[in-house]
Amino acid sequence: MAANYWASTQRRHWLFSREKLADIREALWEKDKVAHSQFPLPDQRLLNIYFNQQLIKLGKRMSTRQQAIATAQVYLKRFYTKNEIRQTSPYLVLTTAFYLACKMEECPQHIRFVVGEARGLWPEFITPDVAKLGECEFALISEMSSQLIVHHPYRTLSELETELSLATEEVALAWSVINDHYLTDLPLLHPPHVIAIMAIFLAVVFKPAHPVTYPVTAQSALSGSLMSEGSGLQMLAALSDKTGSGPPPKIQKLIGWLAESEVDIKAVIECTQELVSLYEVWEQYSEKNCKELLGRMVKSKNLDK
């Protein structure tokens, strides 16, 4: 429930092991091998970056808050564990996820307005008929078994802000790391508090020399130091075998807190690695490429009709 992640549908129904998630995707692929070879798509994370950018564009025009965008991204992930992307119109699905997430996060937008805005952005993929969105909403809710309440790491971050005496800059950077984790499978693999702690850890350890003022993504701020140094990762790894030579004093407090808490340190490390590999793959990102491949798929298969 809202206060109780442990009893939530998110934990009971939407938390997968890596192996399970791989099996699910394998099964989807088995069902439609032909489409897979006919319509190659970029790495899922690159697609996620593209979808996220589209959602931000859509949200910006309606001044939507980040949390609704985050919820929409989680809805997309959940939906695509049950449906092969090549059988859907991704633009319709992401617009619907956005529309539904806004209602759930208490910042509702009228359906006509959302369709109008989406048409403004992707006129060739969104029809003016609001019934399409309404129908897709049924599909989305049904595939998610009406489990629409999403727990986000942002809350843990704000709860720990004071406890760990985080600087404004660190909170800003951790917030951006959380934004970035929606581009990976992490929301389906780990509970939100583990993600939040990973984000705080990265922010504290890799606090960039130049102040960041709430960047949309932490990629630019972090990727350099993450990939070149790796010292933070070693430090984090040292936490799991408590024989390490001891961290610098500035993160003493964080480490003390982590050691006392019952947080799964291994999971935190795994999340960090996932972020590192996201920032690596990000180098290959091309908006144009994603747009073209998706466009070709949607048009050839008449998915927008």
Next chain:
Amino acid sequence: MGAIESVESRRPGGYTSKVRVRDRYHIVGFISSGTYGRVYKAVGKNGKKGEFAIKKFKPDKEGETIQYTGLSQSAIREMALCTELSHANVVQLEEIILEDKCIFMVFEYTEHDLLQIIHHHTQPQRHAIPASMVRSILFQLLNGLLYLHTNWVLHRDLKPANILVTSSGAIRIGDLGLARLFYKPLNSLFSGDKVVVTIWYRAPELLMGSRHYTPAVDMWAVGCIFAELLSLRPIFKGEEAKMDSKKTVPFQRNQMTKIVEILGLPRKESWPGLASMPEYSQLQSLAAHRQPSQYHRGSNLEGWYQSCLKNGGYSSTSSAGTPGTDGFDLLSRMLEYDPTKRITAEQALEHPYFTIGGPISGNCFEGIEGKYPHRRVTQDDNDIRTGSLPGTKRSGLPDDSLMRASKRLKE
């Protein structure tokens, strides 16, 4: 993966339900209707056992054909919350079926509700609800409410019609159509729905135009329900002032007057936030019109309570028993003007009214002679028998307020 099959068999993005209501349930009759749609009684089919209440949300019609127009925010909230919640004193959801552009929420069937039980005690003449039954009802209701509040859910529409009672005497809080999460909402709670809670059960801070309301609004409603269980009448039975032509929310003068008549005027000294309430000047004008004797009079809740016990025949020697002085103390703490001082669900459950005086049954009918009539189920789909009574119909803005805003513009 039925969805994929349906996607393949139809057009991409098309939606076909995997489950059909008629394959799983046999509709026995019609129970009630509201702004959201209709509720039907049903029994399970094809091996599915039990009785159910199916709430069908009506889709919007455009001309003759039913269209997908996007679900109301109220429906979305109720679906999401009911799916997430699980507690012995909150109505149990069986499943949700999305079919033919409609939503069917299938709940366990409850034979009674508090409105019907209170009504039964006024027929053929008034006879009090036994004190032990009131105590069990209230305890279970608070237990369910504590669960909701602990999970950051405000119910916002507690009233006798929404408090369901199973045939084995278990209380279930129902109708979460106005409920919502209150953990750091993105928009203030005020901006979503301008009016909440049926007028008779509406907390004074809401009547005073508060924008930052809290779980205390639900506790006020519980206080009103407690009083109504004892007196068999709504304690503050005001008349609702309708929205004016500009669609602004008016000050509910009559409702506030009903409260003041029993509790006296709220005072800045005991309710420090009062003077900063949006409707404070309205309250002052209300005070100016009152007789000086009434103006200076404090709360008369105790007088109300004593005459209620007397009229109901509640006493330690009567068969009805008595809620006693502890009952009064608890009631007065629920009907506290200042929401920050009002008793919480957690504190109420620890109150002497419950902790002293023996065990409380989880079956509110335990030891009660006589039976309550079954819920009325009709074959007439157009029955709007209770549809327009203030106690049974929600008076808030249950649906997507933006939808209303656009309607308003058209008007």
